[in-house]
Amino acid sequence: MSGAGSPDFFCREAQRLGYVARSAFKLLQMQKQYKLITPGASVLDLGCAPGAWLQVACQSLGPLEKGGSVIGIDIKKVKVPSSHCDSRVRAICLDVMNLLRDQVKAMSPQERGFSVILSDMCPPVSGITVKDTALSCELGARALSLAIGRVLLPNSAGDNIAELSDNNTDADTNEDGVLRQGGNLVIKLLESEDNAAFLKFCKQRFAKAVWLRPKATRSSSREIYLICQGRRAVGRCVHGGLQRAVASHWSPTAISLIKSSLYKRRAYPPAVSSLRVESVQTMEVRMDEKWKLSRKRGGGEAKRRSTAESLSRRCGSLVREQRAKFYIMRRCVVMLLCWRD
Structure with a gap:
């Protein structure tokens, strides 16, 4: 088993082929299996550092004359790699957690939105499972919110609706998200029971939603990718899925960790404090189909x-x-x- 810093097969292959990181092979596998990026597509890469996914996305666009674009956003300043990238690739230093959907859509070609959104965002791993899982879920929910619109959660009273992970919801007039109809979405999460809420919600909003653990993932890593294909039209979606799913799957410990401002550079929205957790019996009935039968x-x-x-x-x-x-x-x-x- 390779350690976190040892040069294994994928690290050596990345260096040999000119990729800046071994993570390029993860997207290469997704592209080979699911054909997420088509020639001429518009791609948004959230958490693009160090730039390996920018390289693969640009390769998947085809020749330069076919058009297309790749926009990478990361809280760190990222330099676009010189290999496997051309003039269609841009890297922007911004905080995704404070970014409005209107701002993201303005970055797309003709401001029509993106046909593919890739989220490789992951918090710094602390070793505390509950803490890491809670932060991973929040980043995943933010990517989902940018892609398809507001991710709604019920408050403790169950009658008002608030939005998770948006600090300036009043200023964000775009409620439909920046992912085009028929578009594809990839979200990285850490393995946990809370992930069932994401899968349940995405199956209602996309034609296909599956989990994938790429072969290039280190054996010691808990990361897993949710791959969603073919966003449905807004009128055909089953609304209210995520607020019920999240409220019934997130544990009280995970919710308290999110409320504790683990990212001290910003305040969490009041929506988090209004999360409610249903009884253990109701949660288990929803999570376990065999018990339901x-x-x-x-x-x-x-x-x-x-x-x-x-x-x-x-x-x-x-x-x-x-x-x-x-x-x-x-x-x-x-x-x-x-x-x-």
């Missing part, structure tokens, strides 16, 4: 087995979280004792 048929054995498995997962997550807290406390005590001596 057994309830209708009156079966008790499947229900008990599902409850035991869910309890075991929650206990395991709680144990890992407590271990992390205990380790931090122990290190603090050791540092205090050493300082006193």
Whole structure:
């Protein structure tokens, strides 16, 4: 198993072929399997650093005379790679979390939106599973909001609707998103039970939505990609899917972590504080189809087995979280004792 910094096969191949990072092979596999980018397409790459996906996207556009464009956005300043890129590629240094959909759409050709949106955004991994998962879900929800419009969540009362991850919702007049009808969307997330909400919602908004773990992904990584193809027309979408799905799948710990302003450079919108979590019984009924069938048929054995498995997962997550807290406390005590001596 290759470590995080060891040059494995994909790293060596990336250097040999002129790609700036091994992540290029992830998009190459997606392109080979799903044909996400067609010649002349308009592509938006969120979290484009260090630029490997810009290279693959530009290659997929075909010859220069076919047209098309690739816009990369990242919070870091990214230099467009000289290899595999041409004049159709641009990299912009902006914070996606504070970006309005109107601003993004203005970057597209003729301001008609993008035919493909790629999100390779991922927070710095801290090793605390719940924290990393919560931040990954927020970045994924932001990419989804930019692509298809407002990602709505119910408040605690269940009657008002607010938007997740948008700080300036009043100034953003574009509620339909920047992804064109029939367009494709790719979102990177970290593996967790909360991801079921994204898949459920995207299946209602796209003709096809599947998970993919590319071969170039390191064996120690928990990242996984949600690939959505063929955005449906707005009138044919099943509305209200994400607010129910997120409210029933996000754990209370994940919600509290998002509310704790882990990104201290900005304040979180009031929509996060209004999240509600339904009862454990309702959540398990929605998440486990087998239990749902057994309830209708009156079966008790499947229900008990599902409850035991869910309890075991929650206990395991709680144990890992407590271990992390205990380790931090122990290190603090050791540092205090050493300082006193």
